[in-house]
Amino acid sequence: MTSRTLVAVLTGAGISTDSGIPDYRGPNGLWQRDPSAQDLVTIGPYLTDTEVRQRAWLMRRDAGALGAEPNAGHRALVELERALPLRVLTQNVDGLHQKAGMPARKVLELHGTAQQVQCVRCRVRSTMAEALERVAAGEPDPPCRECGGILKPATVMFGEPLDPVVLEQAAGIAQACDLFVAVGSSLQVHPAAGLVEVAVKAGARLVVMNAEPTPYDELASEVVREPISTALPALVARVAA
Incomplete structure (x- = not known):
């Protein structure tokens, strides 16, 4: 591929299972x-x-x-970012792309972040680490220190809408990319999964890398079932060559 090729990578829970974070829907999922x-x-x-x-x-x-x-999957995408224009659209909330060295400006966290907590009443944010310290100290359901409201992770929980600004940015990237790679996602959670169709309709080549079949496999030019920590570095080596 040329140095001007834009690659969009949608990552789901499967990319982080080798880091010890279980997925939800997989055969061994939570x-x-x-x-x-x-x-x-x-x-x-x-x-x-x-x-x-x-x-x-x-x-x-x-x-x-x-x-x-x-893990090796996250690190492979950092290597790809150094070789080609890349944007990561992640359904994950673990922050591991940034921890691996991916510039934060190139990561769109579609479902928010678990590194912070937010009050559902006053919207004030604080760190998850601080909240977990309170749990360890004996608060089974720590309330907001500002207003006493309920604290939740700063994530998009099931039943909540995605941030429309973030979703619009993601759709723009999907529409502009030349290659769209879906990694470790069941592609069952919408609207994030719908980004695949946006990319394909705009002419992007699609690669699906997931242990289980997805609803979008038939649109893909390549479907990979191998373990992500070995398959993604191999794909990156081909794409970046």
Whole structure:
């Protein structure tokens, strides 16, 4: 590819499983092991049920996601960014693309970030690390220090709309790119999954890299089922050559 080729990469939970962060829908995903865990990341139950919030805080405390490290898949995209114009559109909230060295301005976090928490009443933000310290100190459902409101991760939980500004930016990138690579995403969560169709309709070549079939495989010029931590570096080596 030429140095002017724009590559858009949509990443889902599958790129981070090798960093110890479980996905939701995969064969070994969180919801397969515990279907009730879906409530912990769904806005309705989270806001109305204190027990759900307490379980959610324990899940965040025990998951250790804040201590997760980037893997070979994340690092491969950093290498690609050094070779070609690249934008990462991520459904993940773990911040591992930036931690791997991807410039923050080139990462669109479609579903927000788990590195911060936000009050649902006054919208003030603080760090997730501070909130988890409060949980460890004995607060099972820490309220906002400013107004006493409910704290939630600064993520788009299931049942919440995406930020329309972020979505518009992502759609613009999908429409402008020459190559669209979907990595580790089930492509079942909309509107993020719909970016694939936007890119293909605009003439982009599509590569789907996911362990399980997706609804968009038939639109792809290449479908990869190999482990992402080995397959993505191999793809990057080809694309950047």
